Amino acid sequence: MRVTVTVNGTTETHDVETRMLLVHYLREIRGLTGTNIGCDTTSCGACTVLLDGESVKSCTLLAAQADGEEITTIEGMAAPDGTLHPIQEAFHRHHGLQCGFCTPGMVMAVASLLKEHPDPTEVEVREGLEGNLCRCTGYHNIVQAVLAAAHSGELVP
Amino acid sequence: MSAPVLEDHAAAGVVGTRMLRREDAALLSGEARFVHDVVVPGALHMAVVRSPYAHARIRSVDVSAALGMPGVVAAMTGADLAAEWASPMPCAWPVTADMQSPPHLPVALDEACYVGDAVAVVLAGSQAEAQDAAAAVVVDYEELPAAVDLEDAARDGVLAHLGAPSNRAYTWELAPDPEAVRRAFDDAAVTVKERYRQQRLIPAAMEPRGVCVVPQPFGGEYVVYSSTQIPHILRTMLGLTAGVPEERIRVIAPSVGGGFGSKLDVYAEELLCLALARRLRRPVRWSEERSEAAQATIHGRGQVQEIELAADADGRVQAVRVHLLADMGAYLQLVTPGVPILGAFLYHGTYDVPAYSFTCTGVFTNKTPTDAYRGAGRPEATYAIERAMDALARKLGMDPAELRRRNYIGADKFPYSSVAGLVFDSGEYEAALDEALGLVGYEALRQEQARRRSDGATKLLGVGLSSYVEMCGLAPSRVLASLHYVAGGWETATVRMLPTGKVQVVTGATPHGQGHVTSWSMIVADKLGVPPDDVEVLHSDTGVSPLGLDTYGSRSLSVGGTAIALAADRLVDKARLLAAYRLEAAPEDLELSDGQFAVRGSPSTSIGIGALAFEAFTAHDLPEGMEPNLEASATYDPTNFTFPFGTHIAVVEVDTETGRVDLVRYVGVDDCGNQINPLIVDGQVHGGIAQGVAQALYEEASYDERGNLLTTTFADYLVPAASELPSFTLGRTVTPSPSNPLGVKGVGEAGTIASTPAVVNAVVDALSHLGVEDLEMPVTPERVWRSVGAAAPVPGGAR
Known part of the structure; x- marks a missing residue:
């Protein structure tokens, strides 16, 4: 079937298999491999992207469901000149990543979380990210990064 | 949380600072390629x-x-x-x-x-x-028929392989003086005999x-x-x-995307x-x-441990005796049989124990092979001794911190020849304990615990200690030979300067999240006096790094980092000869500072290392016999393991009505010797703690009686999320290792080694006055709730 999807501001139309998942569409058709696949049960959140500004797990949507929608992936977060988004910058400054495999999904989940809770408590951050697993950081520095990003004054609501 | 000692050390350069990671940009932007x-x-x-x-x-x-x-x-x-x-x-x-x-x-x-x-x-x-x-x-x-349960398999009721003589892979023994152990148990005022189960774990690297x-x-x-x-x-x-x-x-x-041994x-x-x-x-x-x-992919742990302590009336441990069954799974993978042996030397923990014996039998079962998983043998050892020390403290009616203090290897005894045959490089165990007790507010917690107990509260407080020492920095090749490992334990490095003054470092260490590029460039930047950003680190490709022994066993810094430092020193030695030639000075009169070789006492007579690199590259005018280019290699074979240590303290709230355990506070004080980058050290400890807590409270690779794995998804296998963990309070002491020129020890596994017994000790501590003495891991709400129901209260409410 034909789908037209805007990804990181660029709109393209492709023929895809009906059963193709959004994450495979992003990785294989659009060549955006920053979005990772870490499980097959929608548990780990490595594949989290934004669909019209809200976080979704792209392994749980069909490409067809994104037809006509706007998707933001990790590749769309930094400014065109490469300047990191404040959330990315906060992860860097607070050592909120180690192997980096969960990081793209984590950053996208944080973007959505901070949109809903611009001034979250630590508990809200921890609960808000419970759909995203990280095996390296113990979450300590991720939580610090999210709180710092929220308080940086650089996030556009 | 930061490492105050190291800030001074940092004055000379970037080593010791919390430099932000150079790896991050590619990983944060999605450009990294897995x-x-x-x-x-x-x-x-x-x-x-x-x-x-x-x-x-x-x-x-x-x-x-x-x-x-x-x-x-x-x-x-x-x-x-x-x-x-x-x-x-x-x-x-x-x-x-x-x-x-x-x-x-x-x-x-x-x-x-x-x-x-x-x-x-x-x-x-x-x-x-x-x-x-x-x-x-x-x-x-x-x-x-399948051999599923480890202890059943050890009895050969069902054979895991058709035609095999038995399920026994091997029996390995370490008994330097069995008679001394027997005597110590005969003479003991107090003994404890504990039996612990190390459940199987799935490493679950995110990639x-x-x-x-x-x-x-x-x-x-x-x-x-x-x-x-x-x-x-x-x-x-x-x-x-x-x-x-x-x-x-x-x-x-x-x-x-992560490995953790898997x-x-x-x-x-x-x-x-x-x-x-x-x-x-x-x-x-x-x-x-x-x-x-x-x-x-391999599983980790999978042991049944029996540990006995013999102590005198003052609680001084005189002997430790250990029997292990270790689940190999169906086959021996790369280092499967050696994993329990990596723990074999450490079952007396941080304590000065005169008599020791250890045996381990590796057993085949019809399950996924086991192999090294973060800590590999040392978390198991630390769990057994630290749980047993708490059992001994309860039996003696002694505070667990006091019992540990009484038994530590004293700071004056290093280098310490252990009863198991190791030489512990350096340590100050009591300092780490004191730091941890102070950070957690131990006395106040004990008062609060007593208050809740006397009030009949249903949310009880538990405080669990774990002091650990581990052996890492694998490993002296001769020692590996004595353990029948087929390879060595060295690491290689090459440092070369390019014509424009930039630097390439080639390493045999293989990062997968540890931040090697950052740390290695810091070491070389300080050695050569160049900015860390000018140092490119080449790794993880046998085409550019043909020799190496890779990354595991917290070895990368103490072995690989040392090789890099030695190679950089050799490069500087050559640069010094060239500088002396250019400046018409004696090499020994030159000082290298901020990348400039200057004649001592005459700082204006100087030449930069970048200029020297270019001169060495053009080779137009080199001293007689000097080869072109500034490049040097080193292969470092460590003379000893390194022995990081520390004390971790977990504080839990246990709801006696629901069995729920909340980890409310966690303090970890670690000593990994000198630190290259305390930011990265913190991160390693955080992640390690989380993995150890996961074993204590959440994770188990479960099999049914026919050998079906029941936990094949993250819906069944409970890798903790952010909501299951608290923030961690870290402290650090710094006792440099005398075994390598950097004075470093390694920290990749420390958190995992320390945290599991701290958490389980805390839960048992919360319930000990009710008569609960042990809880099987993972300590689920159901297990806690059942233990409370089954327990007989201790008269007088003793701990």
Whole structure:
């Protein structure tokens, strides 16, 4: 079937298999491999992207469901000149990543979380990210990064 | 949380500072490439047909239906592939001369020995086509009785392998003076005998494994992309096992999404992709699914431990006696049999114990093979001794902190020759304990605990201590030889300056999240006086780093980092000779500071190391006999292990009505010697704590009685999320290691080693006045709730 999807501001139309998942569409058709696949049960959140500004797990949507929608992936977060988004910058400054495999999904989940809770408590951050697993950081520095990003004054609501 | 001692140390340069990581930008922007992201046109996708039975005779495998499926190029059985293997899959650690190791082929021939054992492979144009066709492979199995439970298997009731003499892989003993142990137990005022179960764990690196093998255009050479911790070891083992000359294999580990030991192995899928690429002359790739990872990637732990302590009336431990059963799983993977042995020397923990004996029997079961998982043997050892010390404290009616203090190896005893035959390099165990007690507010917690108990509160407070020492920095090659490990423990490095004054560092260490690029560039930046950003670190590719022994066992800094420092020193030595020639001064009169060689007392007479690099490159005017270029290599074989230590304290709230355990506070004080980058040290400790807490409270690879793995997804296997963990309070003491010139010890596994017993001790501590003395891991709400119901209160409410 034909789908037209805007990804990181660029709109393209492709023929895809009906059963193709959004994450495979992003990785294989659009060549955006920053979005990772870490499980097959929608548990780990490595594949989290934004669909019209809200976080979704792209392994749980069909490409067809994104037809006509706007998707933001990790590749769309930094400014065109490469300047990191404040959330990315906060992860860097607070050592909120180690192997980096969960990081793209984590950053996208944080973007959505901070949109809903611009001034979250630590508990809200921890609960808000419970759909995203990280095996390296113990979450300590991720939580610090999210709180710092929220308080940086650089996030556009 | 920061490391105050190190800030002074940092004054000379970047080493010791919390420099932000140079790896981050690529990982944060999505530019980093993991194996699954590597685009290889024309690659065939492999799917593996796996046994659904824990133990079965394979009567026949019919791939004809699969061959007719869309996109399928090949489908092969174990027999079809048997001629591809020059030898069975490797085990590099025959711990005893009589160790049994059943032949392990990448695809089984006539007997499947665990759920997940490969029985056929399918190759197709896409992953989906390969998976669809794999489902069409018809295998006629005759299910056989399975050896599932470790202790049952040890009794040989059911054999895990047809025709094997028994399920015993080996029995390994360390008993320097059995008579002394017997005497100590005979004479003891107090003894404790504890039995603990180390459940199996699934490492669950967030990136599942992946392999892609690309034949090179001129024939006979292969590039192997693999999500591995060990590209160098893998190259050698692939060559030996698949019969490909080693020099024709180039292994590249691109970005690797965590390993924790699970990617320290030589796996069937790596061998299969290589052999099939050779056979079909096409690129072959495989991407592991998560449910597949649960079965086909190694598990960790899996032990039944019996530990006995003999103490005098003052609580001074006089002897430790340990008997282990260790679950090997169905086959011996790369270092499976050696994992318990890595713990064998540490069951007396941080304590000055005069008599010691240890035996371990490795046992085959019809389950996924076990192998090294973060800490590998040392978390198990630390768990046993630290749980047993709490049991002893309860028996003596003594505060667990006081009991530990009384038994520590004193700071004046280092280097300390342990009863198990090691020489502990340096330590100040009491300082770490004091720091931890202070940070957690120990006395106030004990008062609060008593208050809640006397109020009859249903949310009880528990405080759990764990003091640990581990041996890491694997390893002196001669010691590895004495343990029958087939390789050495050195590491290599090359440091070279390029014509423009930039620096390349080539290392045999292989990062997968540890921040090596940052740390190595810091070491070299300070040695050479160049900015860290001018130092490029080349790693994880046997094409650019031909020799190395890779990353595991918290070895990268103390072994690999030392090699880098030595190579940098040699480069500086050569640069000094050239500088002396240019400045017409004696080499010993030159000082190197901020990248400038200057004549002592005459700072204006100087030349920069970058200028020297250019002169060495043009080679127009070098001293007689000096070779062009500034480049130096070093291979460092450590003289000893390193012995990081520390004390961690967990504080839990236990709800006696629901069994729920909340980890409300966590303090970790670690001493890993000098720190190159305390920011990275903190991160390693955080992650390690989380993994140890996960073993204590959440995770278990569960099997049913027929050997079916029940926890194959993240819905069943509870890797903790942010909501299950608190923030951690870290402290640090700094006792440099005298064993290497950097004075470093290693910190990759410390958190995992320390945290598991701290948490379980805390839960037992919360309930001890009710008569609860032990809880099996993971300490689930159900187990807690049942233990409260079954417990008989201790008279007088003693701890």
